[in-house]
Structure formats: structure tokens, C-alpha cells
Amino acid sequence: MTTAIAIYLLLIGLICGSFFNVVGLRVPKKQSLLYPPSTCGSCGTRLRKRDLVPVFSYLFARGRCRHCKKQVSLLYPLGESATGLLFMLMYIRIGLSLELVAALLFVSLCIIVTVSDLVYMLIPNNVLLAFLPLVLIVRLFQHGEPLWHYGLGALLGGGILLLVHIVSRGQMGLGDVKLFALFGLIIGFKSIIVALLLACLAGTLIGGLLMLIRRVRRKQAIPFGPFLALGSLIAYCYGDAIIDWYLNVLT
Ligand SMILES: [Zn+2]
Structure with a gap:
């Protein structure tokens, strides 16, 4: 187990978590995962690159859309940080092995269905x-x-x-x-x-x-x-x- 790999998995998890939020929110509505690009849920303004950095964008904007100042759902940073932390935790517990692949798949599935079930009961x-x-x-x-x-x-x-x-x-x-x-x-x-x-x-x-x-x-x-x-x-x-x-x- 090395600290570098643990931190790497934390970062990968944050980025994956951001994608899992999209999957959990769009798949039940039969929307494409790639198009349209992410927008603010309230005013529809297209999010720019600096709005899409997991967790940090949310913290820097103090949880509000930079355009319309409406509150952004806490689900986004929570899903991202949970994925990051769980990816890292699984690596620390299991180390580099095939079981780690099972564990990361498991975490991914948990995050996606949690988002879908909380938002759509589905x-x-x-x-x-x-x-x-x-x-x-x-x-x-x-x-x-x-x-x-x-x-x-x-x-x-x-x-x-x-x-x-x-x-x-x-x-x-x-x-x-x-x-x-x-x-x-x-x-x-x-x-x-x-x-x-x-x-x-x-x-x-x-x-x-x-x-x-x-x-x-x-x-x-x-x-x-x-x-x-x-x-x-x-x-x-x-x-x-x-x-x-x-x-x-x-x-
Ligand atoms: Zn907005």
C-alpha cells in the first residue's frame, strides 16, 4: 500500500463520482450521458470547465449557481466525495488485486443507485x-x-x-x-x-x-x-x- 496510489484513487473517485451523479440522474429519464452538456438545474446556464471540478467548484461557489445564485443540490458534492473516499478506503483495505476491481465496481453501483433512488424512487x-x-x-x-x-x-x-x-x-x-x-x-x-x-x-x-x-x-x-x-x-x-x-x- 502506498500513499501515492491512495491519493490517486481518491482523485479518480472524485471524478468518477461526478460522472456517477450524471448516470444516476439521467439514466432513469432515458437521457444520453454525453449530450446535452451539464447545465444549472434552475436557470439552464451551461456549466463551464471551472464549474465541473468535483467538490471544489461547489465549495468555491458556496453551493450556489454562479449565474442565478440558486442553491445547488448537496447531492452533487456528497456523491463525489463519497465515491472518492470509498475508492481510497477500498484500496487501503484490499490493496492492488482483482478483489479491488470488485470493490470499485461495488462502490460505483452503490453511488449510482443511491442517487437514482433518492431522486426518483427508482x-x-x-x-x-x-x-x-x-x-x-x-x-x-x-x-x-x-x-x-x-x-x-x-x-x-x-x-x-x-x-x-x-x-x-x-x-x-x-x-x-x-x-x-x-x-x-x-x-x-x-x-x-x-x-x-x-x-x-x-x-x-x-x-x-x-x-x-x-x-x-x-x-x-x-x-x-x-x-x-x-x-x-x-x-x-x-x-x-x-x-x-x-x-x-x-x-
Ligand atoms: Zn443557475
Whole structure:
């Protein structure tokens, strides 16, 4: 592990994060990723190069459009910095290996679906379909855990949420079901169980908190994709430690 590579991954992550915001915002609306160029959401002014530097443009303009002075969504700098930090964190944990490719794909998928689900309450099929073959290739060629660990992860993750989808009569969307199956293929069957528990815990805590401060109404649907992503990311990094800790508490 070298500091230079860690910083390099942070920068690459910031730039990728900026692109993932675009993917998450445009794919659900069936818009092209390349055209039209980015504009201000309020006044439509085309953004120049100096407006497109991840995080820094936002900070220098104090979170406002330079033209119309309207507030720019906090989602942009948050998505960018989260991608940068997670890319770096994954490298520090894993080092340069094929598993790092899986980890970076995983982070990318998490950021894109979080943006889509927060903004549109939707997890686009096209995004899942684009990641599936990439994840499969990495899992086929890796040397770590046997392949069935991940296959079972996909079955369990998708299977449990499919049950929830049926029992809840569609309250849990099919997008969540497919997403969690794909997460299972990335993190394996042990971590996917931990991920589900963490996602439910985070959903209850954060959902309850939002209700308490009256940011959401009691019956209002809350997107679950971001919680699945959060739970899966933590389980991927610390799943074994959490299972060990839990077994220690039991015995
Ligand atoms: Zn503007």
C-alpha cells in the first residue's frame, strides 16, 4: 500500500463520482450521458470547465449557481466525495488485486443507485444490467472464496427480498430485489445476511429520525436502495468482524 496510489484513487473517485451523479440522474429519464452538456438545474446556464471540478467548484461557489445564485443540490458534492473516499478506503483495505476491481465496481453501483433512488424512487434496470456481466467476470476469475459463496449470496439476497416484496404487496420494489441479488453476488452469502440486518437497522433509525424531525410523513414511502447499499458496504468491509463479535456475545 502506498500513499501515492491512495491519493490517486481518491482523485479518480472524485471524478468518477461526478460522472456517477450524471448516470444516476439521467439514466432513469432515458437521457444520453454525453449530450446535452451539464447545465444549472434552475436557470439552464451551461456549466463551464471551472464549474465541473468535483467538490471544489461547489465549495468555491458556496453551493450556489454562479449565474442565478440558486442553491445547488448537496447531492452533487456528497456523491463525489463519497465515491472518492470509498475508492481510497477500498484500496487501503484490499490493496492492488482483482478483489479491488470488485470493490470499485461495488462502490460505483452503490453511488449510482443511491442517487437514482433518492431522486426518483427508482433503481434503473439498465444500470443493474450494465454491472452484472462485469461483476460475473471478476467473480469467475478470482482466487479467494469459492464461487458458490457468491452464487448463494445472490440467491439469498434476491430470495429474501422477493419474499418481502410479495408479503408487502409491492411496498418493497422489484428494483430493490434485483439490486440486493447483485449485491449478494459481490459480497457473498455470509455478508449479505449481515447487510440486510444493517440495512433494516439503518432504515428504522434514519426513517424514525426523519419522521421525528418531520422531514417525512408517517405513511410516506422512503427509498430503501440507499440503506441496502449502506448495509452492504459495511458488511463487505466488516462483515466477518461483525459475525465474530456476535458469536462471542452469544457464547
Ligand atoms: Zn443557475
